[in-house]
Amino acid sequence: MIEIKVPELAESITEGTIAEWTVKTGDAIEKGETIAELETDKVNVEIKSDFSGVIQELLAEPGDNVVVGQVIAKLGEEGTSAATEAAPKAEAPKTEEAPKAEPAKEATPAAEEKRTGKSRTVASPAARKKARELGIDLDEVSFRDPMGRVRVEDVEAHNQAKNAPKAEAPSKPAAAPSKPAAATPVQDDARVERIKMSRRRQTIAKRLVEAQHTAAMLTTFNEVDMTAVMDVRNRRKDAFFKKNGVKLGFMSFFTKAVIGALKSFPLLNAEIQGDEILLKKFYDIGVAVSTEEGLVVPVVRDADKLSFAGIEKEIGDLGKKARDNSLGLKDLQGGTFTITNGGIFGSLYSTPILNTPQVGILGMHTIQRRPVVVDDNDTVEVRPMMYIALSYDHRIVDGKDAVQFLVRVKQLLEDPEDLLLEG
Incomplete structure (x- = not known):
């Protein structure tokens, strides 16, 4: 039997969540074939x-958290299948009229009983977790799986059936409406x-809170007259697209302006490591x-070395990969x-x-006349x-530098010729 494990992902990633299986028990697969996301x-x-x-065998359910190196599936040699091994168990219900619960206990491996010490019921890891959360004895749960899993x-259906009478009880006594709202838990409404929350949403939430807790964050504002940039775009957009095969957007202007300002105020292109500043x-x-x-x-790598067209192409490609959920770790690191752009x-x-750990972020907003x-x-x-x-981050960037950085961005955008020279 061959064990399939969660592979090494990246230095900073040690775990993940099974999003979905692309195979099922009994499927024949080839080397290099995707089995899960x-x-x-x-x-x-x-x-x-x-x-x-x-x-x-698949050892995890969609939604289960797994760590690097954990066995998540077992693979047999070609010519064998889970259906073959399960055949004697599958025949049992056909030769006797016993209730479905009986074959379930027959199908439970003895090792499962030793491992849990509590129940011989076969259940997926996700089902066991849900049962623990709801305080449900798995031996009492009815199942539909012919293999007794x-x-x-099944756990959720059992819980709903178990709590159904409680949901109706408040409507019968006349005194029920007078109870405080807090008497009914929100989760039962x-x-x-x-x-x-998805793993990505959890990570976003964690990192945003960390940013506010670890950095002395301040924000300064300015406004930009977009007349000159819009004039250049209107005059050049057709020729630009014909030559480069990509539209001339605002992001290339802002990226170039930011790079020009960063060259004048390098502390905004730095990070803090312990008691040192990494420029x-x-x-x-x-x-x-x-x-x-x-x-x-x-991340657009070495953006200072790219032309306007190069920046627009790179941003377009990265945006498409993001929407297609095909970004690689290298696209996001650094x-x-x-x-x-809100x-x-x-x-x-x-x-x-x-x-x-960046110490600066520029926010763009809608253009309003x-x-x-x-x-x-x-x-x-x-x-x-x-x-x-x-x-x-006010820990290494003073207010004076932050304000002047933003003024420099404004100047470069309001004078595109200067921006082109800086680029």
Whole structure:
């Protein structure tokens, strides 16, 4: 019997959650074939088999947490199958009229009883976990699996049946409405749905809280007149697309402007390591991308060496991979500074949270036409304006540098010729 284990993933990733199995017991597979999808803190990873054979047993359910090196499946030699081994057990219900519960106990390995010391009922790890949470004895749970295996849905059905009378009880006594609202637990309210957070969402929540707890985070604001940038885009977009096969967007302008400002204020391209400051003399710019499963920040490597077209292509490719859930760990690791664009969702004003251990993040917002004074003669014109925000770690970045950094970004965007020279 061959054991399939959770492979080494990356230095910082030691566990994951089984998102789904792409095979089932009895399937014949080839070496290199994907058998499961593992959800980690950063990306989803395909687990592939290093051997050919027949799936004998799957040792984890979708939603179960597993660690690197843990055995999650067993593979038999070709020509054998789980169905063959299970045949004697499967025949038992046909030769006698005993209730389904009896074959379940017959099918339970003796090793299971020794391992648990409590129950001989066969159950998936997820079902056992759910039973413990609900305080349910697995021996009392009815099952539908012909092999006698109790699954999560069986435990949940048993729990609902068990609590059904309790749900009706409050409606009978006349005094029930006078009870305080706190008397009924929220989890028993049919109007409330309890949804388990995905591993990625848990990681996002953890890292955002850590950022606020570990960094002395402040935010400074400014506004940019987008007239010049929009004029360049309108005049050049067709020729740019024809030449490069990619649209000229705002992100390349902002990325170039950020790099120009970082060269003038290098502490915003640094991080703290213990009692030392690590100054980074390269520019790997993270670009926040929203996906259905949460925010991810893929990194544009050596963005200072890329042209406008190169930046647009890289951002486009990373964005597509993020939406297709095909980002690799190398796409997300590192990064020296981050740009996030809440404007695509209509955000007018916000305070972005640091992507630690980075010490700076620039927030873009929606472009809104507003009346502004445009010259020394107090002439007022309606211009396309954008608020920009810089959140920074005050432990190594002083307020003066943060404000001047944002002013430099504004200057470069309002004078694209200067931006091109800086680029």
